[in-house]
Amino acid sequence: MRLRFTKMHGLGNDFVMIDAISQRVRLTPEKVRQLADRRFGVGCDQVLIVEEPTSPDVDFRYRIYNADGSEVENCGNGARCFANFVRERKLTGKQSIVVQTAAGVMTLNIADGDKVQVDMGAPVLVPAQVPFQANEQAATYAIEADGQQWQVSAVSMGNPHCVLVVDDTETAPVATLGPVLEAHPSFPNKANVGFMQILSRREINLRVYERGAGETLACGTGACAAVVAGRLRDLLDSDVVVNLPGGSLTIQWQGGEHPVVMTGPTAHVFHGQIKI
Numbered sequence: 001m002r003l004r005f006t007k008m009h010g011l012g013n014d015f016v017m018i019d020a021i022s023q024r025v026r027l028t029p030e031k032v033r034q035l036a037d038r039r040f041g042v043g044c045d046q047v048l049i050v051e052e053p054t055s056p057d058v059d060f061r062y063r064i065y066n067a068d069g070s071e072v073e074n075c076g077n078g079a080r081c082f083a084n085f086v087r088e089r090k091l092t093g094k095q096s097i098v099v100q101t102a103a104g105v106m107t108l109n110i111a112d113g114d115k116v117q118v119d120m121g122a123p124v125l126v127p128a129q130v131p132f133q134a135n136e137q138a139a140t141y142a143i144e145a146d147g148q149q150w151q152v153s154a155v156s157m158g159n160p161h162c163v164l165v166v167d168d169t170e171t172a173p174v175a176t177l178g179p180v181l182e183a184h185p186s187f188p189n190k191a192n193v194g195f196m197q198i199l200s201r202r203e204i205n206l207r208v209y210e211r212g213a214g215e216t217l218a219c220g221t222g223a224c225a226a227v228v229a230g231r232l233r234d235l236l237d238s239d240v241v242v243n244l245p246g247g248s249l250t251i252q253w254q255g256g257e258h259p260v261v262m263t264g265p266t267a268h269v270f271h272g273q274i275k276i
């Protein structure tokens, strides 16, 4: 199959974007892994596919695959790139784009300049819906991992996140503890693991070991989940600058059922074709 694609990134979290409206696309998990492979393929953290909408009140269907071939519910940096991708390809001229992912429906708003603001919806904290194994909902949970006990928050932004507070993201055990918590039995669908350093009530440093992709330079849903976790612990205010290795995002959350709003840049790298 010959495939046209566009390579984009959000703060270095990189994507192969595929327009499945103007071309027939049949991707198996194996072909996703091949596309994502940084030596034998194009190379990316996630593959994002734009499809025709499945209902009249939605502009597009948006499928998200991790580099390991797993289909997932949501991708924050990907949503920003998606918004610019569909406008760049003149698939829409709207400022506000309604998309359906495996997690449900979300609205992408194009902010000024190259910044894109995304209403990521309200966080889900009920353990069974994250999903996370706990008898009752709490701001933090004690779990055993790697021979130690950790206080973690369990937050869903459509996709599951495990967030812990560390003294210094530079020295945090991301490479060793990340994969252990990603596959921890308390998270039946696995988890993206966020290591958050509190700089002030309005700024954090964050590193994320992503489910199905490993540590990435940035994670949009991870930034949202970290701010939610920080507010649940009363460590953060409602508007927070999140510094990731690839750059900074602005996350706003008023608490409760309010949506988490993420604003940040996107970048176009190149167009290409590949035979897979």
Ligand SMILES: N[C@H](CCC[C@H](N)C(=O)O)C(=O)O
Residues within 6 Å of the ligand: 013, 045, 046, 066, 072, 073, 074, 075, 076, 077, 078, 159, 160, 192, 210, 211, 212, 213, 216, 218, 219, 220, 221, 222
């Ligand atoms: N690895 C994530 C999907 C991509 C999320 C991330 N790239 C973002 O910007 O939110 C998961 O398995 O839920």
